[in-house]
Amino acid sequence: MNKEKTKTVLIDSFLELIRKTSAELPPDIITALTYYAKQEDANTKASWAVELMEENIKLAKEKSAPLCQDTGSLLFYVDYHSGLGVSTLELKSAIQKAVILATEKGYLRQNSINSITGKNEPSNVGPSHPHILFEEQGEEFIDARLILKGGGCENVGVQYSLPHAPLSAGRDLEGAKRVILDAVLQAQGKGCSPGYLGVCIGGDRSSGYEESKRQLLRAVSDENPLPELKHLEQEIVEMANQLGIGPMGFGGKTTLFGCKIGHLNRLPASFFVTISYMCWSYRRQGMRLASDFTISKWHY
Amino acid sequence: MKKLNYPYTQEAIRDLQVGDVVMISGKLFTARDAVHKYLYDGGRSPVELKNQILYHCGPVILQDARGLYSVNGAGPTTSTRQEPYQSAIMEKHGILGVIGKGGMGPKTLEGCKKFTCVYLHAIGGAAQVLSAKIEKIVGVYLKDFGPSEAMWELEVRDFPVIVTIDASGSSLHEDVKKHSESRLKELLNIR
Numbered sequence: 189m190n191k192e193k194t195k196t197v198l199i200d201s202f203l204e205l206i207r208k209t210s211a212e213l214p215p216d217i218i219t220a221l222t223y224y225a226k227q228e229d230a231n232t233k234a235s236w237a238v239e240l241m242e243e244n245i246k247l248a249k250e251k252s253a254p255l256c257q258d259t260g261s262l263l264f265y266v267d268y269h270s271g272l273g274v275s276t277l278e279l280k281s282a283i284q285k286a287v288i289l290a291t292e293k294g295y296l297r298q299n300s301i302n303s304i305t306g307k308n309e310p311s312n313v314g315p316s317h318p319h320i321l322f323e324e325q326g327e328e329f330i331d332a333r334l335i336l337k338g339g340g341c342e343n344v345g346v347q348y349s350l351p352h353a354p355l356s357a358g359r360d361l362e363g364a365k366r367v368i369l370d371a372v373l374q375a376q377g378k379g380c381s382p383g384y385l386g387v388c389i390g391g392d393r394s395s396g397y398e399e400s401k402r403q404l405l406r407a408v409s410d411e412n413p414l415p416e417l418k419h420l421e422q423e424i425v426e427m428a429n430q431l432g433i434g435p436m437g438f439g440g441k442t443t444l445f446g447c448k449i450g451h452l453n454r455l456p457a458s459f460f461v462t463i464s465y466m467c468w469s470y471r472r473q474g475m476r477l478a479s480d481f482t483i484s485k486w487h488y
Numbered sequence: 489m490k491k492l493n494y495p496y497t498q499e500a501i502r503d504l505q506v507g508d509v510v511m512i513s514g515k516l517f518t519a520r521d522a523v524h525k526y527l528y529d530g531g532r533s534p535v536e537l538k539n540q541i542l543y544h545c546g547p548v549i550l551q552d553a554r555g556l557y558s559v560n561g562a563g564p565t566t567s568t569r570q571e572p573y574q575s576a577i578m579e580k581h582g583i584l585g586v587i588g589k590g591g592m593g594p595k596t597l598e599g600c601k602k603f604t605c606v607y608l609h610a611i612g613g614a615a616q617v618l619s620a621k622i623e624k625i626v627g628v629y630l631k632d633f634g635p636s637e638a639m640w641e642l643e644v645r646d647f648p649v650i651v652t653i654d655a656s657g658s659s660l661h662e663d664v665k666k667h668s669e670s671r672l673k674e675l676l677n678i679r
Contacts, residue, residue: 233650233660236509240611240648247616257548257561257615257636294560297548298635306522308634340566340590340612356678366676373672376665378566378590380612427675431668436612437591438650439664469613 189480194274195282197481202286202332204483206262209334209473210254210295213245214488216408217384217470224382224442225435234440241435241468256469258338259296262287262318263401265474267331269324272479276322279330283320284313321398333405333474333487341383341467344375347396350459359459361420364389365427371463372428372444377437380467384446385424388462389417391452396462403448404466405474407488412449421447435468496539496584498604504651506658510608511646515626516543516587520565522637523630527581528573534629534639537581541608544570544588546636547619557625559642561615564589567607575599587649591661600653607653609660621647 189197213221225238248255264283268276290296291312298310300317312318325331348367350359355370357363368387375383386403388396412418424447434440445468454460474487492500494514504510517535519527519542527533547562567574567588574592577583578599585605586592589612600606610618626641633639652660673679 233507236650237611240614240617244611244614244617247620251616254548254561254615256613257546257563257619258565259548294548294550297546297561301634308636310634338613343566355676369672369676373668376591376661376668377612378568380589430675431671433664433668436589436609437661437664438609438652439660439667467613 194481195278198274198279198282199285199289201475201477201481201483202283203289205332205334205473205475206286206290207252207293207295208486209336209471210259210290211252212249212473213255213470214473216488218245220408220445221382221468224445227441228435232440233438234434234442237435237438238442254295254297255471256338256467257297258340259299260336260338260471261342262296263335263337264318264320265323265333265402265405266320267323267325269326269328269330271328272330274481279322280320283318287312287318328479329484330477330481331474331487332477334472335401335404336471337401338380338467338469341379341465344371344379345397345400345464346371346374347393347460347462350461361416364461365420365423367461368424368463369427371465372433373431375465376433379465380469381433381437382435382442382445382468384466384470385444385448386464386466387447387449388460389449389451390454391460391462392455392458393460395452396460397464399450399452400462400464403450404464404470404472406448408446410448414451417449417451421449496541498584501584501604501606502655504606504654505656506651506654506660508651510649510651512541512608512649513645513647514643516541516642516644516647518543518545518547518638518640518642520544520546520637521569522633523639524570524573524577526630527577533581535641537583539582539584541585541587542577542583543642544586547640548615549635557628559619559622559625562619562622563615564610564612566590566612567592571595575603578603578605591652591659597653597657597659597662600655601657604655606651606655608649609652610647610649618647621645
């Protein structure tokens with residue numbers, strides 16, 4: 189395949205990944221959200237909210253239009269194979285071009301602001317926009333995953349440094365539990381609850397946030413290999429759902445519909461717990477590209 | 489369920505209470521971070537805002553070859569960032585309502601009471617359900633702020649919201665926050 193043809197096919201594949209991520213919630217997310225939403229009593233503010241959420245999920249898919257007008261930060265995770273004849277520079281260029289086209293087509297909002305001038309840079313391409321993380325892997329395909337994370341939920345993400353005296357949170361899993369639940373409390377409805385947490389225990393200031401977001405790539409059904417973290421994930425959801433914050437913070441039974449927790453090594457002096465909050469409109473998708481760079485399957 | 493139809497009046501606003509589901513038909517003006525800061529800093533409003541409703545929203549806008557605009561998604565953005573400005577804008581411009589999401593704080597609560605205004609909560613993330621209620625784009629102002637920050641004048645029909653702060657000084661957000669704080673203390677055994 190010549191370079192020009194490769195580029196065109198790659199752009200088409202990434203454009204479809206962006207479209208699908210922006211307009212369609214993945215089936216595992218819909219199932220989990222619906223399971224919890226059903227717990228709300230009929231004719232309440234909470235049930236009214238979840239009915240509109242469910243209607244929105246259907247409508248966005250039908251219209252192939254953004255689920256949420258805040259099409260968010262674009263976080264690409266690309267696992268590539270060096271033997272396929274396409275470099276990370278070429279992949280980056282194809283992703284940027286796909287972002288520009290997706291913006292023109294209205295799958296993405298003009299969402300990129302120059303932090304110094306305050307001007308909207310309408311192409312949606314700029315420093316860290318989109319954000320791309322490459323990793324080389326051994327198999328002969330490319331896996332590309334995408335998360336669209338809006339500003340409302342991003343703004344309620346938080347990093348705690350343990351020990352944290354106000355919550356009697358020490359440097360152990362009990363301490364982590366306390367600050368994670370505090371993050372849910374502080375978020376109230378502002379992150380568009382019911383939310384879904386990606387958490388990292390350990391790491392440094394930057395790797396902690398990165399890993400907490402990477403946790404959001406795990407399928408809902410993915411079981412934590414560490415029994416103590418698997419237990420903590422369940423405990424967080426159960427306890428958060430006793431806080432009564434509810435959908436959109438209107439009060440109700442469903443405050444969280446999932447939690448995934450990972451860990452990184454830390455320095456003796458540091459013990460960070462980093463929480464990334466994902467809104468109910470949990471937009472993530474992933475595609476596998478065959479050796480001709482067309483989409484061979486969806487991951488979720 | 490209640491209806492709120494244009495032209496909006498103080499009487500109609502006083503009738504709205506926390507927990508009421510309201511269908512709005514009439515005019516809305518989008519105003520988010522840039523517009524709020526601009527108005528608060530003394531910028532002149534391009535339209536008369538007296539008795540109008542502001543909508544905390546940065547829509548996805550498409551423009552066709554003839555230059556005509558359409559909305560491709562328009563749900564609410566988080567309101568709390570406007571907390572420093574909102575009450576002053578109520579006072580200066582005489583708005584009757586604010587639509588957003590996530591609730592607002594004590595200054596806005598006080599402003600709603602003092603200047604007869606309500607905070608109407610739309611469903612965050614419901615961009616398609618809500619943009620389907622927009623019948624037309626009437627105009628656009630303050631375009632220099634960019635399409636998602638500009639002030640869009642919209643005509644809506646049966647736009648669904650719920651009252652979470654009313655003009656009598658009640659706030660659902662305060663209640664939920666207090667309740668959830670004490671629940672967490674119980675759960676974690678913090679005195």
